[in-house]
Amino acid sequence: MLRAMAVTGIHEERCYLPAGNSLRAHGALLAVAFIWGASFPLVKSALDDASPLLFLALRFLLATLLALPLFPALRGHWARGELAGGMALGVLLGVAFTLQTLGLAQTTPSRSAFLTSLYVVFVPVLSLPVTGHRPRAASWCGAILALGGLALMTRDGALFRWQPGDLLTLGCALAFALHILGVGLLTARHDFRRLFVVQIATAAVLLAMATPLEAVRWQPSLSLAGAVLLAGGLATTLAFYVQNRVQSRTSSSRTAIIFAMEPVFAVLVVALLAGGRWDLSLPQTLGASLIVAGLMVAALGARVSEPQAAPGPGAGPRRRTTSSP
Numbered sequence: 001m002l003r004a005m006a007v008t009g010i011h012e013e014r015c016y017l018p019a020g021n022s023l024r025a026h027g028a029l030l031a032v033a034f035i036w037g038a039s040f041p042l043v044k045s046a047l048d049d050a051s052p053l054l055f056l057a058l059r060f061l062l063a064t065l066l067a068l069p070l071f072p073a074l075r076g077h078w079a080r081g082e083l084a085g086g087m088a089l090g091v092l093l094g095v096a097f098t099l100q101t102l103g104l105a106q107t108t109p110s111r112s113a114f115l116t117s118l119y120v121v122f123v124p125v126l127s128l129p130v131t132g133h134r135p136r137a138a139s140w141c142g143a144i145l146a147l148g149g150l151a152l153m154t155r156d157g158a159l160f161r162w163q164p165g166d167l168l169t170l171g172c173a174l175a176f177a178l179h180i181l182g183v184g185l186l187t188a189r190h191d192f193r194r195l196f197v198v199q200i201a202t203a204a205v206l207l208a209m210a211t212p213l214e215a216v217r218w219q220p221s222l223s224l225a226g227a228v229l230l231a232g233g234l235a236t237t238l239a240f241y242v243q244n245r246v247q248s249r250t251s252s253s254r255t256a257i258i259f260a261m262e263p264v265f266a267v268l269v270v271a272l273l274a275g276g277r278w279d280l281s282l283p284q285t286l287g288a289s290l291i292v293a294g295l296m297v298a299a300l301g302a303r304v305s306e307p308q309a310a311p312g313p314g315a316g317p318r319r320r321t322t323s324s325p
Contacts, residue, residue: 025246028242028246029243029246030261032239032243032259033258033259033261033262033265035234035238036239036265037261037262037263037265037268038265039235040110040270041266042227043104043109044104044108044109045227046223046224049218049219049220049221049223050219050224051215051216051217052101052105052214053098053207053210053211053214054211054214054216054217054218055224056094056097056098056207057204057207057208057210057211058228059232060094060097060200060203060204060207060232060236061204061208061232062228062229062232062233062236062237063200063233063236064204066233066238067197067201067241070196070241073193073194074194074197078194081190082191082194082195083198085182085186085195086194086195086197086202087198087199088182089179089198089199090198090200090203090206091203092175092178092182093199094202094203094206095175096172097172098207098210099169099171099172100112100116100169100172102168103165103168103169103171106164107163107165107169108270108280109266109270110263110266110267110280111165111169111280111284112165112169113263113266114267114287114288114291114292115150115166115170116169116172116262116263117173117259117260117262117263117292118146118170118173118291119173119174119176120142120259120260120298121146121294122174122176123180123181124139124142124143124298125139125143126181130181141294141297142294142297143294143298145290145291145293145297146290146291146295146298148287148290148294149286149289149291149292149294150170150291151287152283152284152286200236200237200240263288263291263292264292267280267288
């Protein structure tokens with residue numbers, strides 16, 4: 001499921017993995033973070049040949065088709081609120097990706113990646129009005145660091161200016177934060193496979209319906225086809241499913257720490273594709289560093305509330321508990 005229950009502060013019922021399996025699980029989450037980070041320059045390139053909403057509609061339609069093997073999970077009795085919850089998550093997902101892609105068309109991949117990553121800080125702050133969980137001091141410290149980094153990231157010469165792409169991407173981060181909170185609440189109560197399929201399909205339908213609202217641009221090319229296949233297959237269906245499955249067996253805060261590497265991977269991939277050229281200025285690089293520091297402080301602070309000892313071999317799953325992020 002999408003963008004993680006990483007820092008919701010809600011501890012789902014889960015079985016903790018032995019050391020070897022835990023290492024593989026964390027490696028899988030790191031691979032997901034790399035896929036998401038690497039997808040920023042990929043999507044940026046695709047927008048040269050397709051308009052944003054059309055590209056997203058194709059991406060999620062493909063992701064829905066690739067999720068067909070999970071459709072048997074839709075059979076049987078549905079719990080109350082399961083379908084409506086999945087559809088609500090799909091709406092938030094569609095809004096988040098729409099704002100992110102529209103913003104990416106007006107800014108650089110690296111800048112977009114770091115601004116998007118602010119969802120890690122927004123989640124614990126938004127958890128107070130949404131779930132009633134009071135943020136810990138580490139969450140506020142992380143937010144302050146990230147906001148300082150945001151100011152440097154949006155610096156234009158001697159002034160601090162918000163570009164249209166920055167505002168759209170910040171809205172995307174807020175939408176992802178709300179989506180994360182919803183995912184954290186719903187997956188603790190319902191079958192994650194059903195929620196996964198319903199929200200992917202809902203986002204696909206909404207994006208397809210919204211496509212005529214833009215000036216549709218379509219120039220078929222091998223690079224566009226490759227971008228749709230990789231974004232729809234790897235960065236949507238595979239990455240989100242792996243994240244959901246693995247995260248049910250590891251801690252939320254560790255997931256958040258791993259996902260804080262997403263913008264770092266994005267910058268490294270951009271620099272690699274550009275022959276080693278860095279596309280951020282010195283102030284923006286300092287701002288990016290502050291954002292990563294804020295993400296890490298917020299995520300590491302959440303570990304205070306988690307159990308320190310994993311159950312021994314043969315022990316049952318931990319029960320769901322509630323704590324502050």
